[in-house]
Amino acid sequence: MPGIEKPISEGVPHAEFALALRALRTQARMTYARMAEATSYSQATLSQAANGRTLPTWPVTRAYVEACNxxxxxxxxxxxxxxxAANPPFDFGKALASWALDYQRHPDPSDVKTTAEFMEALRKLRAHAGLSLREIERISMRSYPSRKPGVTMALPSSTLSDILNRAVLPSWDFTRTFVTICYGHRRGLRGSEADWMAAWNRLDAYPQWIQVPRPAAPPAEPPPTDAAPTETKRRRWWQMRARR
Incomplete structure (x- = not known):
């Protein structure tokens, strides 16, 4: 007779499948020891196949079923x-629709209210423009010597990575160059240089300072007492007393 297994609790994802496997083993009057001898799997592996918590692999399931005829x-x-049901195939059409919807929601600088949101909007703008840090560096290096309108500085990739990963408002020269390159590479992006300037000026006028309280000053120590005058007076008193 097969051994009695622990009952399967409610809410287990594959309880029905596990109960069916257990019923098959009971009907075949097989123990896990005999099943392990008839297959290439251990008793523990075969027992876990019928616990219901996870769906066993098909090779393990096939060995289980074959051992029970x-x-x-x-x-x-x-x-x-x-x-x-547990691993649905990748739906390319659904993923493409989700990407298109996200593309339509590209950042609008007029919506930002904090410096952190402003930097997140810049990062999203680069993502929607489809530019890597190296590409932005090459474009800025080509445009910088010619002083093209709207491009005011070169942007090395290391500087870009450092600035974009911080929650500190960058300079307007950096912001203007970055935005101009993104808009020049991808047409149809929402917003304009004027919108970014308005958002930058708003945040620059009201910076997000973090007030850190200063540590309390240590209590002043009392000035050291000078014992020399007192000792001198005492010595003089004894000298005058000795003379008498």
Whole structure:
């Protein structure tokens, strides 16, 4: 007779499948020891296949069913349905629609209220423009010597990475160059240089300072007492007394 297993608690994701495996083993009057001898899997692996917490792999399921003289074709259909439900295939159309919706929601500088949101908007603008840090560096290096309108400084990739990963408001020269390059590379982006300037001026006028309280000053120590005058007076008193 097969051993008695622990009951499967409610809410286990694959409880029905596990109970069916246990019923098959009970009907076949098999123990996990005998099943391990008939297959290439251990007793622990076969026991875990029927615990219901996870869906066993198909090779383990097939070995379990074959050891209990079950119909492997029927069990393969049942296992495939559960596997597809647990691991749905990649839906390229849905992913493309989600990307298109996100693209339409590219950052609008007029919505930012804090420096952190401003920097996040700059990072999103670069993502929507489809530019890498190296590409922005090359464009700024080409445009900087010619003094093209709107491009005022060169942007090395190391400087870009450092500034974009901080929550500190960059200079307007940096912001203007960065925004101009992104808009020049990708047409149709929401906002304009004037919108970014308005947002930058708003944040620059009201910086997000963090007030750190100064540590309290240590209590003043009392001035050291000078024992010399007192000692001198005492010595003189004894000298005058000795003379008498």
């Amino acid at each position: 079950g119909d492997t074709a029927e069990w393969e259909i049942r296992w495939t349905e559960l596997d597809r």
